[in-house]
């Protein structure tokens with residue numbers, strides 16, 4: 269099988285693509301892949317770490333308001349389509365799969381025009397602009413939340429879930445805490461603001477750093493690459509508590525998720541696919557800066573089922589965050605209930621479902 273995958277910008281679009289590649293490789297070791305991304309996006313770092321051929325196109329996002337930038341974006345889009353057609357003709361894929369982010373727009377569109385089988389994978393409960401546009405041209409739309417169904421042509425929608433759920437559920441639970449300077453026998457809270465970090469979450473936690481430093485449990489605090497130096501400076505000022513370890517970014521996050529007891533995070537859809545796959549209780553602070561407030565809707569799908577506690581950014585403060593962490597981590601019964609309710613929402617079979625959809629289209 270020959271597959272082109274395209275998705276990028278942030279981890280939430282890239283990791284599902286990488287997880288899908290892993291899933292196909294597991295079943296068809298001779299399968300060949302080409303990943304198309306942008307040079308500037310996070311995908312250029314993440315995909316290059318894997319042994320996957322990577323090519324780029326030059327494209328920017330579309331602004332919702334009218335602007336001169338949008339005219340340039342349209343020109344870049346058509347240039348991207350023509351470069352994508354070239355790459356597709358050279359590689360001769362059986363299928364082209366887009367996992368969101370604006371880079372997959374020209375790639376998947378070009379494939380549909382060349383009559384190559386196409387799928388877009390939507391991670392969120394409310395789709396982004398690119399996937400909505402592409403849904404008119406593709407053969408199938410694979411969704412992760414049932415709530416996304418109504419945004420797409422009904423006959424094309426298949427509820428596969430997010431292949432990263434499979435990766436998270438299958439990963440070995442080797443001890444990553446010791447590697448990170450933590451105690452593997454203590455309860456651990458992971459604080460992470462999505463693939464690029466989130467300043468409001470960082471600020472809230474920094475407010476209570478000294479109190480948190482006296483807790484019996486410990487923290488793995490992932491700041492995001494761009495915020496790392498600022499946070500580190502503040503942590504040093506507060507005496508660098510030994511039960512709090514700071515990292516800018518974590519590679520192979522599913523391994524770490526298996527080692528922690530609670531996650532405080534944004535409500536990015538791929539993170540949620542991972543936590544539900546393994547039943548990890550969460551405190552979610554949806555980003556209010558995303559299209560159609562989709563993170564809050566992602567988060568509600570969990571909290572409405574007892575799987576997560578939501579704190580909106582406007583009601584977030586350090587003491588409130590620590591109180592919510594205590595309420596879950598120090599109450600076995602509550603933790604157990606959240607664990608069970610979270611697990612019920614998981615779709616660890618997602619990788620297989622998406623693989624089967626691909627096979628159906630290319631047979």
Ligand SMILES: CC(=O)N[C@H]1[C@@H](OP(=O)(O)OP(=O)(O)OC[C@H]2O[C@@H](n3ccc(=O)[nH]c3=O)[C@H](O)[C@@H]2O)O[C@H](CO)[C@@H](O)[C@@H]1O
Pocket residue numbers: 278279280281283368391392432460461462463464490516517518519520521522534535536537538539540542555558562563566
């Ligand atoms: C600001 C923005 O537009 N965010 C969107 C973006 O978020 P973002 O890229 O933050 O998406 P997610 O939270 O869904 O996924 C992050 C991914 O990165 C991984 N990870 C994260 C931190 C780290 O240190 N190491 C690591 O590997 C996580 O395990 C996960 O696999 O894509 C998501 C999926 O479409 C959307 O739901 C989000 O709304």
